[in-house]
Amino acid sequence: MPARLTSPSSAPVRQSSVRAHNLALVLHTVANSTDRPSRAAVAAITGLTRATVSALVDDLVAGGLLTEVEPPPRTGAGRPAVGLAVSAAGPAGLGLEINVDYLAACVVDLTGTVRQRFAEHADQRPADPGQALTMLGRLAARARLAAEADGLIVAGAALAVPGLVADDGLVRVAPNLGWQDVDAPALLGAVPELADLPITVDNEANLAALGELRVTGGDPTFLYVSGEVGIGAGLVLGGELYRGVRGWSGEIGHVTVFPDGRPCRCGARGCLEQYAGQEALAGDEPLAAAALGIALSAVVNLLDVPVIVLGGAYAPLFATLRPGIEEELARRVLTSGMAPVVLRPATLGPDAAMRGAADTVIRAVRDDPAAWLRR
Amino acid sequence: MPARLTSPSSAPVRQSSVRAHNLALVLHTVANSTDRPSRAAVAAITGLTRATVSALVDDLVAGGLLTEVEPPPRTGAGRPAVGLAVSAAGPAGLGLEINVDYLAACVVDLTGTVRQRFAEHADQRPADPGQALTMLGRLAARARLAAEADGLIVAGAALAVPGLVADDGLVRVAPNLGWQDVDAPALLGAVPELADLPITVDNEANLAALGELRVTGGDPTFLYVSGEVGIGAGLVLGGELYRGVRGWSGEIGHVTVFPDGRPCRCGARGCLEQYAGQEALAGDEPLAAAALGIALSAVVNLLDVPVIVLGGAYAPLFATLRPGIEEELARRVLTSGMAPVVLRPATLGPDAAMRGAADTVIRAVRDDPAAWLRR
DNA sequence: GTGGATTTGTTTATTGGTTGAATTATTTGA
């Protein structure tokens, strides 16, 4: 099997990139194993030599990304193996969330375990962004200190906001918070205990989708739909979040469902949001499922997405919504006869976005362990 | 800038992969240059050393992928450079197309130039798949022989069909041709002059989208919509065709536009096809543009696609359709205020799919020149 | 013209990383 690399990449590749790639390969292999594989098992799975795997594993153990543990029970003769597992004492991700009525912070270690979780209920609408983010920063600092007392090293932070976020972390607009052009990384970084952390910001639905990705396990391609005041969607294609060219993807709330229907605050008519948004859900639920089904059919027809995850306010209503949605999917998806679309409720509940945020941090470490090792 | 590789790849990387990657990098760099860069210029652009570039270029020249040419006019002192250009005498791609009323074959060289083009008008509907593909195979053989007499080496063939194609090249169903489960690669390969060629098959709209990609130049992300009897779409994200998990993406013709509208042959109601398909175009054109605008708005809201290319029967009608489509896009796309969607007619005309097919062959060589060199 | 400056391209020693074979370590089973 020829080893392939990215093709149209514009960066040159040196030997050090080979090591970087293979370090990630080994780390992934251990992380995706259900048992605790030996170096030899990793070599067999990856196709690398045992010698190479040994050298790579030594680096990863020295850097606190892997640990040697009890091996799985023996099967025959031979020198006993040393089991490998992702370290629970190495780098960790700080996940943050700010929403209309609460602030939350959590720390997730490399194994995906939530090690700290702090939440504070408070109405953020009257507060100005600086105040709100300072409060969140203090919460985050507490989570960080508690985690580091536990032996973890927080590698970075990620913040989930209900709004449109630019590439540089600037929150362009978050209607429900009343924010506009807020430099969230800078305001959070003003809290002294966070000053040294790299901080990224992303949309709530995007991060919630990533949070579900980790839990979902099997399916690397799905659409996550989050019913809130508005309706957001995070599209995960092949394990990667698809953000769109300018980061404006996922606006399923403004997909037209009834061309001459109810006027929407966006200026158009018949947007999904008017039939399946939280206000509409309170009123005439009957239309919600059908409207969702119509919009989701469009997604599946266009993208051949095999799985749809319903989150936010939709998760608790899943049983109620399901029949209506599936009816429309069965009718309107061209290929539904060949393979029906799988509909699932979100599993993480209100923490999905925060978990997804923490996950982006540890995912960065897992995808490029070499960068962590040479820090 | 740290050199990054694909992260969650499951293949190990050796030194030979480094060379493979850098060969592709050099070839791409020369291909994307408007002038005829020297080895030193390529080194400066890529970040590789001049020594390394020299070695890589030598391999590419020896393998017939690059040629040394007159350099661009001198600018100052120093030893004169040797210009580099993609070879027009090396590997080439054979592009094939079969449609209701014609067969066509072309050969495109590595520079993207069409070197041979053969077409034959004939009604394929009465013919059985074997007959039709044998006729096409003979046409292809003529194109291949003519190209090889010209010094080219045909590296492979790709066939565009108006239907659903499985991963292995099996045509599942092509309604307008009356085909079902046709093993096109095997039938084409039965023509003796093609027996040694690797043959791939893909959907017409997908390949037409790729054809437009090469011509489009600037935009690596766009939606190509082709109005035929049905309506197909090819989605190009970041320079790559997005096929969907099972290869069923792009079914924009069955996106719901009017939920309680006209019944469609697919069993649903209000599909785009019923308002903007070729039959509908003949009748009540007024609705076509609005219906297209509604469906395309959904695409843009979901995927943040900045450019839409109208092809097939839509291309000649572009001026007529444009205002109606743009009106709906402006109204229904949430972000249209920040950046309007660019609407463009296709430029390749009826040859788009065939050109795109040939392009997939030469793209494979360009993306992995090492594989070609060690053939 | 003649020599220095300048740029291109090649040569050579070095470095980093994987491989493969041999070696050491530690167990099971006869």
Add this chain to the structure above:
DNA sequence: TCAAATAATTCAACCAATAAACAAATCCAC
């Protein structure tokens, strides 16, 4: 107690990129 088996390490060889020195070919200034 010894042979077979499996795990992990050591070491020489190889491959590819780098850096620095060198050769080649031009321009420009005097």
